[in-house]
Amino acid sequence: MTTTTTQAADTDEADLPTLGELLLASAKNNRDRIATQALVDEETLLTRDSVRNALVAKQGGRMTCRWEGLSGRLYTLGLDDVERAFLGLVLSIVGIGHITIAVVEDLDERRLVIVQRAILGLAGNDRVAIGTRLTDSRG
Known part of the structure; x- marks a missing residue:
């Protein structure tokens, strides 16, 4: 009679790096890392097959982001307007594409905070607090 241990398999899977960790490890520069x-x-977005197929490639034995491939397929990925706006802003962090900052109007609060953090990181500023609700100064 043969018994198998699933605990060892679970431990092995827990030790494997996630796709996000692999992509972050292969980032070529600060913009790439922030995006x-x-x-x-x-x-x-990274859980979607269409996005992963357009973005992720194995180069030199490492998983990496092919931002140009993603940019060229942005409108064919089956994304809604909010997802496309967010992805467009991420591409602009890398320096690809042309998107107006006004698309932040379309973002939900969670994605807006992510974009704010990314912009601050790009500016090299880690002192600005994010999360405080601003009020209209006109009264």
């Missing part, structure tokens, strides 16, 4: 971190923080 990748924004995608990882957003959590849902």
Whole structure:
């Protein structure tokens, strides 16, 4: 009689790096790292096959982001307007594409905070607090 241990398999899987960790480890520069971190923080886009197929490639034995491939397929990925706006802003962090900052109007609060963190990281500023609700100064 043969018995198998699932605990060892579970432990092995827990030790494996996630796709996000692999992509962050392969980031070529600060912009690439910040854009990748924004995608990882957003959590849902990297779970979509269409986005992964357009973005992720294995180069030199490492998983990496092919931002140009994603940019060229942005409108064919089956994304809604909010997802496309967020992804467009992420691409602009890398320096690809042209998107107006006005698309932040379309973002939900969770994605807006991610974009704010990314912009601050890009600016090299870690002193600005995010999360405080601003009020209209006109009264």
